[in-house]
Amino acid sequence: MKLMAQLAMVMNLDKCIGCHTCSVTCKQAWTNRGGMEYAWFNNVETRPGQGYPRQYQDQDRWKGGWTLNKRGRLTLRSGSRFKRLLNIFANPDLPTVDDYYQPWTYDYENLLSAPAMDTIPTARPKSLITGEDTAVTWGANWDDDLGGGPAQIGRDPLLARVSRQVKLEFQQTFMFYLPRICEHCLNPSCAASCPSGAIYKRSEDGIVLVDQDRCRGWRQCVTGCPYKKIYFNHRTGKAEKCTFCYPRVEVGIPTVCSETCVGRLRYLGVLLYDADAVLAAASTPHEHDLYPAQLGVFLNPHDPRVVAEAERAGVPGDWIEAAAVSPVYRLIVDYQVALPLHPEYRTMPMVWYVPPLSPMVDALTQTGHDGEAAGNLFGAIESMRIPVEYLAELFTAGDVAPVRAALRRLAAMRTHMRAVNLGEPTQPAVAASVGLSTREIEAMYRLLAIAKYEERYVIPSAAVSQAHRLDALATGCSLNGDGGPGMTAFDAVAEKFHLTDTNGAGPNGKNGRINLLNWDGRNIDGLFPARAGTNEGGGRAE
Amino acid sequence: MTTWLWLIVPYVAFTSFVVGHIWRYRHDQFGWTTRSSQLYESRLLRLGSPLFHFGLLAVLGGHVLGIAVPASWTDAVGISESGYHLISVSMGTLSGLVCVAGLVILLYRRITVTAVRQATTRVDKLMYVLLVAAIGTGMLNTVGVNLLQGDYNYRATVSPWFRGLFTLSPEPGLMAKAPTSFQVHALVVLALLALWPYTRLVHVFSAPLGYLTRPYVVYRSRGDHLAARPYARAWEPPPPARPAPIVRMGRGPR
Numbered sequence: 001m002k003l004m005a006q007l008a009m010v011m012n013l014d015k016c017i018g019c020h021t022c023s024v025t026c027k028q029a030w031t032n033r034g035g036m037e038y039a040w041f042n043n044v045e046t047r048p049g050q051g052y053p054r055q056y057q058d059q060d061r062w063k064g065g066w067t068l069n070k071r072g073r074l075t076l077r078s079g080s081r082f083k084r085l086l087n088i089f090a091n092p093d094l095p096t097v098d099d100y101y102q103p104w105t106y107d108y109e110n111l112l113s114a115p116a117m118d119t120i121p122t123a124r125p126k127s128l129i130t131g132e133d134t135a136v137t138w139g140a141n142w143d144d145d146l147g148g149g150p151a152q153i154g155r156d157p158l159l160a161r162v163s164r165q166v167k168l169e170f171q172q173t174f175m176f177y178l179p180r181i182c183e184h185c186l187n188p189s190c191a192a193s194c195p196s197g198a199i200y201k202r203s204e205d206g207i208v209l210v211d212q213d214r215c216r217g218w219r220q221c222v223t224g225c226p227y228k229k230i231y232f233n234h235r236t237g238k239a240e241k242c243t244f245c246y247p248r249v250e251v252g253i254p255t256v257c258s259e260t261c262v263g264r265l266r267y268l269g270v271l272l273y274d275a276d277a278v279l280a281a282a283s284t285p286h287e288h289d290l291y292p293a294q295l296g297v298f299l300n301p302h303d304p305r306v307v308a309e310a311e312r313a314g315v316p317g318d319w320i321e322a323a324a325v326s327p328v329y330r331l332i333v334d335y336q337v338a339l340p341l342h343p344e345y346r347t348m349p350m351v352w353y354v355p356p357l358s359p360m361v362d363a364l365t366q367t368g369h370d371g372e373a374a375g376n377l378f379g380a381i382e383s384m385r386i387p388v389e390y391l392a393e394l395f396t397a398g399d400v401a402p403v404r405a406a407l408r409r410l411a412a413m414r415t416h417m418r419a420v421n422l423g424e425p426t427q428p429a430v431a432a433s434v435g436l437s438t439r440e441i442e443a444m445y446r447l448l449a450i451a452k453y454e455e456r457y458v459i460p461s462a463a464v465s466q467a468h469r470l471d472a473l474a475t476g477c478s479l480n481g482d483g484g485p486g487m488t489a490f491d492a493v494a495e496k497f498h499l500t501d502t503n504g505a506g507p508n509g510k511n512g513r514i515n516l517l518n519w520d521g522r523n524i525d526g527l528f529p530a531r532a533g534t535n536e537g538g539g540r541a542e
Numbered sequence: 543m544t545t546w547l548w549l550i551v552p553y554v555a556f557t558s559f560v561v562g563h564i565w566r567y568r569h570d571q572f573g574w575t576t577r578s579s580q581l582y583e584s585r586l587l588r589l590g591s592p593l594f595h596f597g598l599l600a601v602l603g604g605h606v607l608g609i610a611v612p613a614s615w616t617d618a619v620g621i622s623e624s625g626y627h628l629i630s631v632s633m634g635t636l637s638g639l640v641c642v643a644g645l646v647i648l649l650y651r652r653i654t655v656t657a658v659r660q661a662t663t664r665v666d667k668l669m670y671v672l673l674v675a676a677i678g679t680g681m682l683n684t685v686g687v688n689l690l691q692g693d694y695n696y697r698a699t700v701s702p703w704f705r706g707l708f709t710l711s712p713e714p715g716l717m718a719k720a721p722t723s724f725q726v727h728a729l730v731v732l733a734l735l736a737l738w739p740y741t742r743l744v745h746v747f748s749a750p751l752g753y754l755t756r757p758y759v760v761y762r763s764r765g766d767h768l769a770a771r772p773y774a775r776a777w778e779p780p781p782p783a784r785p786a787p788i789v790r791m792g793r794g795p796r
Contacts, residue, residue: 081754088750090591096584097657129582130656192758195750200762213571216748217578234661237577250764462764 002275003299003306003313005323006186006206006350007249007268007459009258010331010338011179012448013356014410015265018177020044020141022257022266026181029256030243035235037103037128040140041242042257044179048156048390049143051178053100056228057342058157063093064226065189065345066282074283074346076193078223084193093223097234101138103128129234146175158393162386174363174387176356178394179265181257182229182242183341183349184208186273186297187282190241193224199239204462206350207244215239226345252461267447269326269458270319271350272299272310282346287397290343297348298333301326322460327447328352335436335444337406339395354448355391355403357410360384372418374430377411409434413448416441547729548714552707555732562739563747576745582657586647594644600637601680604630609704613697627693634684638677645677669741672734679727687723700724 026042045051059065063078078084078093097103106123114121127134143152153159184201188208191199198214199221201207210221210230217237221230230241245255249268253259258266274297281293299306301323310320323329331338331354338352360380364371371377381388381404388407392400412434419426420442431441447455566574580587608630616626649670652658662670687694703716717725738744 085750085753089595090584090588091580092588094580094584097581130660132656188759191760194760195753196748197750197752197756197760200760202764203761204764213574215575216745216750217575218750219578219580232578232581234579234581236572237575238572 001309003309003315004203004206004273004275005310005315005319006184006271006273007244008184008206008271008328008332008350008352009181009255010267010269010328010352010354012263012265012267012354013176013178014354014358014448015263016044016177016179016356017263018044018046018144019262021260021262022179023140025256025260026242029245031231031240033233035233036231036240038097038100038140039231039233039240041229041231042179042181043140044177045141046144046146047176047178047394048153048159048174049146050152050155050157052140053095053228054138055155055157056095056226059226059345061093062095062226062228063223064228065224065342065347066187066192067346068283068285072283072285074187074279076189076224077226078193078220084220085195088195088218088220091219091223094219095222095228097129098138101140101142102134102136104134104136158390161393161398162389174359174390176359178353179257180227180229180341181255181351182208182244183227183347183351184242184244185350186275186278186294186348187346188225189345189347190221190225190230193220194218194239195220199230202246205244205246205249207246207249208241209243209246210239210241212236212238212240226342226347227349249459250462252459254457254459258457264456267327267331267456269328270301270323270460271326271329271332272301272306272315272320272323273297274299278348282348287344288399290346291340291396291399291402294340294343294348295333295336298329300333301329316460318460322458326458327451327456330444330447335409335440336402337409337444337448339402339406341395342397343395344397353395354410355395355406357407357414359387360407360411361414372414374411374415374427377415378408378433381407381411405434409436409444412436413441413445417445417449544714544718547725548703548717549712551729552712552732555736556707558736559738562736563744566739566744574744574748575742577661577742579652579658579661582661583651583655586651586655590644590647590651592644593640594648597637597639597641597644600633601641601677604634604637608697609701612701612705623695626697627688627695631684631688635689638681638684642677642681645674649674665737665741669734669737669743672730672737675730676727676734679723679730682723683727687721694721694724696720696724700728 022042023040023044027040030041031039040052043052051057056062056064059077065077066074067077069075076084079087104125105128107126108123110121111123125134125136126132142148146153184207186206188199188201191201191208194215195218196214196216198211198216200209200211202209215238217232217239219232219239221239222228222232224230230239232238233240245257248255248259254266254268258268277297281290281297284290284293299309301307301310301320307320310323311317328338332352338354340349340352342349357377360377361371363384364376364380369376388400388403389398391407392398392403396402412430415430416426416438418424426438428438431438436444613623613626617623621629652662652670683694683696699716699720703713703720706712706716717728720728
């Protein structure tokens with residue numbers, strides 16, 4: 001047993017309205033730089049749809065994730081280590097920028113500077129990579145809301161696995177949004193395919209990061225990640241990925257995508273797991289068993305033996321405390337309404353999803369039935385084969401049983417809470433039929449529907465957890481420096497993001513720093529803190 | 543002149559090569575990358591890049607055999623001068639042609655694909671000129687001099703001169719006797735070596751052989767940089783009206 005702690009996320013898809021606020025704020029915070037124009041650490045895709053990059057789930061083509069070899073041992077789907085090294089000069093399974101999309105901007109300057117003429121001047125689209133005129137033919141969410149019709153949506157790799165004849169009907173009745181970030185997997189195949197060892201999983205919080213100094217630009221990680229959530233910065237020649245906003249969560253505040261989520265559908269919390277059990281769980285022979293196998297890796301934070309083991313393993317006290325009230329643990333393990341994204345990739349993903357019930361409700365309502373009644377909803381979950389099968393392809397490697405169970409729990413919650421709200425007599429039998437007590441259903445409702453900020457984001461900060469180290473510092477006066485009484489968590493983030501000097505008002509020693517938000521992506525002077533003893537920046541333009 | 547060209551210039555180039563690499567490794571880890579352009583264009587790269595790199599590795603192996611290994615060693619294992627000549631010319635021509643074919647494809651790609659062309663820096667261009675010159679003069683020596691014109695026993699002049707630079711008993715006079723094409727090749731390669739640490743060519747020294755033996759997943763500690771940041775936590779414990787955890791379906795935590 002090797003107990004480790006991990007920050008995980010759950011997204012409640014029923015509440016996603018597809019507004020892309022998470023994507024835009026993430027982009028503004030992290031990828032509005034040269035070389036990353038095409039990259040979205042957070043993207044929202046419409047399902048069914050091709051996704052971003054196009055058809056990334058077609059692993060026969062992109063070779064992401066893990067597979068079991070003939071001897072039943074876990075190996076990278078793209079081949080052995082030796083094969084990876086032989087392919088290092090030209091990665092055969094690498095998506096090009098066209099598979100994402102050609103990033104573009106518009107020539108707005110022309111609108112103002114064009115000479116007087118008979119026709120209205122236009123702002124032509126220009127490629128952000130070459131600067132030349134470009135034809136806009138695809139984007140990160142081109143098939144949003146089933147845009148493009150059956151011709152585009154029909155290329156969804158998951159649809160191919162669901163029965164063909166109902167495709168059209170399917171499109172008329174069923175659509176939902178899927179926000180995606182890096183999964184921060186327990187068994188990350190990106191890290192496993194990095195020849196340089198630059199990608200690592202942080203032992204304290206499980207966040208998967210790319211060491212920008214160690215990355216050598218071999219591009220194998222882009223292939224290795226089955227979710228295609230590692231992006232190659234074509235200007236710096238380094239791989240970049242979602243950081244789980246570690247500078248924010250380290251000081252106890254949620255990721256940008258969670259913080260700005262309009263639908264409040266994201267949950268952040270701690271999960272304790274047994275790192276020694278991960279390999280065996282990921283090697284489970286049958287794909288349908290991978291979801292239960294991953295559940296089996298998580299440890300019960302209420303079990304005194306687990307708490308004792310966590311203390312022995314050096315997990316800080318407030319992390320153990322946070323694990324006990326983790327909303328993520330409740331949704332994943334207690335209620336089992338959250339499911340992993342593509343467990344068949346065998347990466348043990350740690351961003352889970354509550355599958356959407358609303359398509360069923362909508363379909364029922366459209367056909368004139370009462371979409372909130374338990375009998376109708378349960379019947380729909382049983383009979384509406386295609387949406388359930390599609391969800392199962394996403395979340396449980398095609399096994400419809402866990403998806404049905406999760407949807408039934410959500411349906412029972414709807415029915416029960418409607419009765420409560422309308423003052424009708426509740427039916428404990430409905431709750432019992434999904435294995436929950438009415439009290440549990442109400443607690444689940446509270447968490448899914450009206451939970452406040454502090455309940456949705458239970459993030460122990462890294463700093464507090466090391467408070468005992470402060471004893472050594474107690475002799476000095478700490479009021480003036482970092483962590484002084486006036487220093488808030490947000491100030492710390494502002495400093496990390498180099499937001500201190502947008503108007504030249506920064507303190508001495510920091511006024512040469514560049515503000516990442518206005519960075520032109522080319523000049524790197526002031527981007528890195530000055531080396532000790534010198535005034536020059538750390539980087540060097542090539 | 544002989545001393546300048548075949549004694550001072552080589553040592554200046556080697557110094558730049560070694561000191562430049564140390565300096566860059568210590569000060570520019572972030573810039574140490576292949577700066578691959580495969581994201582822009584994959585089809586031509588997949589053809590040209592393996593041809594070029596594997597060809598170049600074979601060429602490098604040939605140079606080790608021809609320059610670093612003294613003629614007396616190959617004599618000792620029973621390889622005659624004519625036998626060595628046959629091997630070196632045939633293998634050298636073959637690997638050189640593979641390398642040149644790859645280089646031509648890659649250069650064509652770099653010039654015709656707009657995005658790749660625009661990603662080419664000035665240092666890249668200088669490096670390409672030297673690389674093409676080095677490979678071109680090398681092919682001239684292997685094919686033009688040794689294959690078509692007949693035999694030139696560079697192991698009597700060029701090789702001992704080169705080894706002498708490393709054993710600190712340099713004999714610049716040896717190189718002065720070599721044919722002009724060999725002299726030009728040597729000078730071009732020295733210039734390339736001098737420029738090497740300041741270009742993308744540094745990626746040669748990050749050949750990731752350690753990948754074959756390291757564990758798949760790397761864990762790393764966050765370190766102690768946060769130790770002095772005693773912020774209050776941003777969350778409050780939720781209200782007490784939470785039910786006891788439930789475990790069912792035989793799938794719960796252990």
